[in-house]
Amino acid sequence: MTACRQKKTPRLLLFLLLLLLPGKPACGATTVGVLMTGNSPYYNAMHDAFVAALTNRLPAGSTVKFLVQRPFPDPLAMANAARKLAAAEADIIVTYGSPATIAVLHERTGIRQVYAGVYDPEGIDLQGKNITGCGYRIPLSSLLRYLKSWRPLASLAVLYSSLEEDTVRQSRELAEIAGRQQITVHAFDVRSPRELPGPAVRTGADACFITGSAVIASGLDGLLAALTERKTPSASLLPDTAELGVTITLFQNPAAQGEKAAELAAHLLAGSSPEKMKPVVLSDNELEFNQREAQRMGLAIPITLISEATRVIK
C-alpha cells in the first residue's frame, strides 16, 4: 500500500507540473519549445540569434511564443524538461547542445526538432524522421598546435563532464591526438561547478584544455583564476565572451548557428519535412587570443597567434 503510494506520488507531481505549464496559445500563434544544455553563455548567444532571425523570417504579424528550458545538464533533468515541452504541444522544439538534443530525441515526442550547437553531429546517431539541425566541428589538433607554440608541451590537463556526451568525445579525441605526439593527458571529470578549480590545476600540467561543457562554463571564473596564478595557459572551444581569461579559443560563431537553426525552423514551420532538410556542419571557425592574459602569465607571445587570430584581446 505504502509502496504503491510512493510510486504514484512522482507521477502526480509531474501531472500537477504539466497543469501549471502555460498551455498552447490561441489559434494562429506558433509555439517554439527551446531546450538548452544548462545556462551556458554560448547557447544563450545562439538562442538570441535564433529568436532574432526566426522573427525576421516569419510572415509579418506572426505571433511566436518561446518556451525556454535551461535545466542542469543532468540526464534526468534534461528528460523532464523535454517532457514538459512535449506536454506544452510546441509546434517545434529547438535544442542547443548535444545533451539537450539527445534528451528530446529519446523522448520520441513526435514533435519536429531542430538542433544547434552540437559538436560533430556526424559523430553521434542523430537519426530520425523528425529531426534536422546544425552543428560544428573544431580541429582540436589546431589548439594543441598553438599551445605548443608557447612552450614544450609534455603534459596536458583536460576538463570534461561525463554529464555531457559531446565533452566526453572531445576529451577522447584530444587524448588520441596528444598520445600521437607523446603528450601525457590528465583527464578530469567535472560533474558540478562546485568541483572547480579542483585537482586539474594542481597536476602541474603545461597547459589546460577546457572542453565545451556547460557545467564547466558555470565555474569558469574560479578555474581560470587558479590557472593564471599557476601560469598555466588554457585553451577552449567555446568563446570567452565575458573575457574571463581563456588564453586561446577556437570556436564556431554561436550567432551563425542560431541563424542557421532559425532558417531550418522557418522551413519546418512553413510545412517542409525535416527528412528533406539535410543537417549542416558549419565551418568558418574563429580564433581568439587573449594577449593580456598571456602577458599576465609571463608567456612569450607567439607572432603566429597574433597574426592568425580573428580577434586579439589586449
Next chain:
Amino acid sequence: MKGSGFVYRLTGRACLLLLGVMLLTAAWPAARCGARELLFGIEPEHNIFDQMIRYRGLAAYLSEQLEHPVELTILSRYGEVLDRFRSRRLDGAILGSYTAVMVMQDLHLSPLVRVLDAQGMASSSGVVFVRRDSGIRDAAGLRGKSMILVDPSTTEGFLFPAVWVQEATGKQLEDHLERISYAGSHSSAVLTVLDGRADAGAAKKSVFERMVATDPSIGAELEIIAESPLLPETTLCVRQDMPEAMRQKIHRILLGMTNSPEGAKILKTIELGGFINARQSDFDLIAAMKARVAPQPAAP
C-alpha cells in the same frame, strides 16, 4: 621696343632649351645624376623583414660589383608597383610571377633573371587544399563554401585557383564560393584551413610541403585536391629603357655569382641557389591563365 622683343625671344629659347634638357634627363635618371643609385623594388612573399635582410646582402654585392649604389625598397601591393614604375622611381623589381606578367604587359618591363631557391628550383606549383574531414574532393564540392587565398596578385594564391574553378565549373571564383578572403601569406592560408576558419585554401606547394615537413600532422589533416603545372617563381624585371650596358652587366654579375667564391658565399647567406636567364616566353602559361579569368580584382 626692339631690344625688349629680342630679350623676350631669347628668354623663350632659353626656356625651351631648359625644358628640353629637363625632358632628356628625366628619360633616364642616371643621366641626370651619374651617382644616382639603382632602385629595385621587392614584392613581399612571406616575412618582409626576413626578405629585406636576405636581399640586402644581394644589393650590397651588386653595388660592389657594379661600382654603382644599389638600393632596395619594399612594394606593398600591385598598385604601388605600377605607381612607382610610372613615376620613374624604380629601375627594376624582384616580383612574383603574376605581378611580373602584369608589369610586362602594363608597363613593358623586361624579365632579366629568375631566382633559384636553395634547392636550385626556379619554378613552383600552386595547390588547392582542404581538410580531409571536410568531404570536399573537387571544385564542384566548393560550391557555397569559403576559401582562403593569399593575395590577388599571386599566381599560386589567386590566379591558379581562379582558373581551376572556372575550368571545372564554368563559374567565376566569387560566384561559385560563398566567401573569399585573403591571408596575406602562403603559410597563413595553410593555418587558416587547418583551424577550420575556411573550407579550402590555395598556396604555393613549396610552402605547403615545408610546413608538412616541420609538422607531419599537417599532412595528416590536409589534403591537396588540385595542383598547377610548374610555374616560374621570383623574377627580376627591369625597365626597358635601362641602358643595355647596365642591363648586361647586372645579368652577367647575377648569373656568375655561383662561380665566384664571394658570390657563392652571399648566396649561401641569403639562402638562394643562384640565378638563371629569364625569357618572356617563360611567362606564356601565366599570361594565358590571366587571359582566362575575369578582370583583375582590386587589391584588398
